[in-house]
Amino acid sequence: MPRAPRPEAVDRLLEHCGRFSPILGREPTDPQSLLLDITGLAHLFDGEPALAGEMVSDFRRLGMNIRLALADTIGAAWAAAKYAFVPSAFPLPARLSSPKSPSPFVLLPPGQSPAFLRPLPTEALRLPEETVRLLAELGIFRIGQLEALPRDELLSRFGPLLAGRMDQAFGRLDEPVRACPLPPHFAVDWSAEHPISRREMIEAAVEHLVGRTAALLAAGNRGALQLECRLECLPSQAAQQTIRLSIGLFRPTAAAAHLFQLAQLQLERLRIPAPVTGVRVQATLTAPLEPRRQAVLFDFGDEGASVPLRQLAALVERLSSRLGPGAVLGVRLRPEAQPELSWHYDPLLERGQRRRGRQAEAPADLPPRPLRLLPRPIVLAVTQLCGASVSANSAAATAAPPIIYGPPLWFHFAGQQHHVAQVWGPERIETGWWRGRPVGRDYFRVETIAGRRFWLFRRLRDEKWFLQGMFE
């Protein structure tokens, strides 16, 4: 069963459709449908087929397949989008697209809507289920059958809705697209009279556009959380035509100087392969300029209230801008026994933008872990094993069954041979069976005769020894 789309996702798609029509709406009876009023716009796209083709391609670039129909009325277009693509027992005119047809959209020429609607089922009129069922009980399954009935009879038996839907679909009753208010658009473009290749000029253009975008944001009392800067370059075979810079921010800001500073951190490392013909700066994600948003990233509660969060946010933004969002990370503990999976890093910028709640308190009884934990344990060349040499002061030792082989007496690591003097353990970890890769290990803390401490484990499956950490 197809999952209902999230309203905010549909809103975003609706906003995306703004490049095809200024009047965009949603069908109240069907949250998955978007309505576009394209009256008088088709010639801008070289006709309706070209417009429809461009829309389908555009959505495919976003990774989505859509059902698109163009018709005289909303009712006919909705019915075509719903029923012209599915194999059905209802014969459709041969010239219309079908799943077998290569055309990914349905185009009903002017005046052809009634002929298209007649063979369709009554559900295609956007009727409530109850009305459809009642009609079926009376032996009425198709719109053509309904059309043959006297209008007065329909009104008296089914009320004004059914007759109204018929009139809307057949174009006898006007039904405008109820335009949805779209979020304001914060983007500015600039086209160069002559392609420019001097870096200072490109930076100056970006600075100017960032300033204008910031002014738009400030006028709307909003701040950018994500700023995209696109440089259009002269076509060349060796390089891509468009260069995109993406700037993430932790807190919404409309400060032009700060935004340009972050853009400059990326610009100065950018290789511009061809002269630039145009620049576009757009705030792709915005939020209200609220002071309370500044406290989202590092919520220290009352104890850390003195932390200068503004400076911290600025630091995170600067680091993320130059090193990438994936290089500036926050820590979240996970309830995992396997040491290398017991925490999770997430980019701090995303944490700020998602507005997650306050973190859970760290558990008080964390087991001892080394400060350096190798992501991939190193197989040890073991020369000799201790015989049942488990330290008596280990709590785990008393609970665990007797060990046949203790940890290595000698092992090689980093070009040195280490002689084990003391051992604590084992700490048995058996987990991961639900991931399909079960893990069974006996961990030992060992101290060498030089006083160095390491974290070793024996893999239970094959009795191999590994080094996983150092108690630095």
Next chain:
Amino acid sequence: MENRPNRTCCLEELRRRIARFEMPRASGPPPVTSGCLPLDQFLPEKGFRRGTLIEWLSAGEGTGACTLALLTARQVCQNGGVLVVMDRRRDFCPPAAIRFGIRPEQCVVVRAESAADNDWAMDQVLRSPAVATVLAWPEKIDGRTFRRWQLAVEQGGGLGLLLRPATARGDPSWADVRLLVEPRRSAARSHTRLLRMIFLRCRGGTDGHCVDVELDDETYRVYPVAGRDQHVAQGASPRSG
């Protein structure tokens, strides 16, 4: 005939004068304890000065130098601010630091790809007043970068904890304190580990002191080892820059 001044007295007098020159201005922020009382006793202000770099040198892995640095970081973070870990090696284990008493939301990990990016990020982090302390493992630092970091940390007012290999001992340093950490074999059936810290450099203090401590693995408390404090004549690294 004029008496020639005693050579030892002369050196002592010169040492005192140099120490006076090196002493920071009294108007600076209050020092922060290192989290290790036996170490504090040998620091001229009984703690590390904020806005400075501290170097922890050790030979090889598993020596305990990072544990001692984290003791300091824990103390600094208690008053708010974040701990930034420059984890270019990608092997820092946050649960270990959290067990130490650093809260997860106080821990920021920076993973730069290149050494140049790491140096730049380090400069930015040290310069930020929001950062309480920075933990980093720089292997080689050229003199200019080191000086830049020192100026940055002075501006930010945090504490830069640099964990470096013992081979850096002969390199010039812009750190306030440079310590060499040497692990010792602990007593049998003991949870504590024995560590020796040697003052290679201490601004405003005396170099060459040697402090032996016992560190409890479970509680992270530090105990002095009685009668072990010594003074080693050699070992101080020359300051240049």
